[in-house]
Amino acid sequence: MKGTTSKVQGEGDYEAARRFNQRSTEAVKKMPAGQSAAPRNRQQAQEMEDAERSGKARARSTAEAPADAKIMADLERKSAERQGKQKLKLKKK
Numbered sequence: 001m002k003g004t005t006s007k008v009q010g011e012g013d014y015e016a017a018r019r020f021n022q023r024s025t026e027a028v029k030k031m032p033a034g035q036s037a038a039p040r041n042r043q044q045a046q047e048m049e050d051a052e053r054s055g056k057a058r059a060r061s062t063a064e065a066p067a068d069a070k071i072m073a074d075l076e077r078k079s080a081e082r083q084g085k086q087k088l089k090l091k092k093k
Contacts, residue, residue, distance in 0.1 A: 039045035060068065 037048075039048050
């Protein structure tokens with residue numbers, strides 16, 4: 001294709017992917033730690049509730065996927081343990 005300026009290579013445009021990754025990383029770094037995704041208005045709150053309901057409708061229950069439930073419980077336990085250790089380290093300083 002002579003004369004095209006497209007940088008699409010295989011599955012996509014590498015330069016666009018780099019820009020996206022860079023901007024996403026910068027946005028996350030600017031966000032205060034622990035900032036919640038609280039809705040800004042009623043319309044956004046409704047959209048968030050609809051999205052949550054839609055996701056839950058597609059989710060498997062623990063009865064359907066007991067292995068997944070065990071994995072999640074283990075991950076939550078390990079996370080809580082790590083957070084507890086971090087709090088202890090902060091208290092010692």
